[in-house]
């Protein structure tokens with residue numbers, strides 16, 4: 001599990017004039033609270049499928065103590081695709097937005113569902129990244145002004161991620177769950193990104209933790 005704390009947001013917010021923050025997969029809210037520290041974000045939204053996590057008292061206390069008066073912060077208790085669709089149609093304006101995409105394996109990170117069961121029991125909500133990217137691109141005219149950070153790149157792409165070096169058996173066992181179901185894209189991942197965001201769009205991989213991919217504004 002990586003976190004947005006890997007990134008110093010100030011230079012990114014300044015360079016790309018980012019105003020909104022949208023996250024899929026709130027978890028305990030660590031990345032959301034990191035984003036709230038940057039006061040240029042006026043509207044922050046995080047979508048969490050699990051009701052207990054979305055309504056957790058400590059999450060809401062942490063948000064309240066981090067946010068300032070001019071910031072609005074909302075937790076949306078929903079499947080990320082449904083939540084994104086609603087937010088992008090009704091709430092998030094066209095200002096440059098940071099998307100942090102970190103939703104996967106409901107029940108596996110904070111409860112005791114296995115990765116395999118999580119994938120088998122949740123249909124597309126088990127690994128929603130590709131549908132999230134399609135929704136963002138379609139709703140925002142290719143998301144040309146937006147910065148998108150994908151967490152846990154090792155689930156989608158091959159590479160020498162720190163997680164592979166430090167915990168090779170764990171990394172392989174999660175990938176095996178995807179391979180057994182023909183769900184690991186590996187070398188095709190960037191081709192899929194180009195289909196969604198255009199052949200000239202710039203991407204950068206980060207190899208710390210479980211890996212990150214940054215999709216830069218055009």
Ligand SMILES: C[S@@+](CC[C@H](N)C(=O)[O-])C[C@H]1O[C@@H](n2cnc3c(N)ncnc32)[C@H](O)[C@@H]1O
Nearest residue numbers: 025026027030031049079080102103104106125
């Ligand atoms: C790795 S944790 C998120 C950690 C958090 N982003 C952070 O950095 O502090 C993944 C979260 O995604 C949630 N999740 C999984 N599938 C989801 C889906 N389809 N829609 C929304 N949330 C989902 C899980 O319940 C879990 O809380």
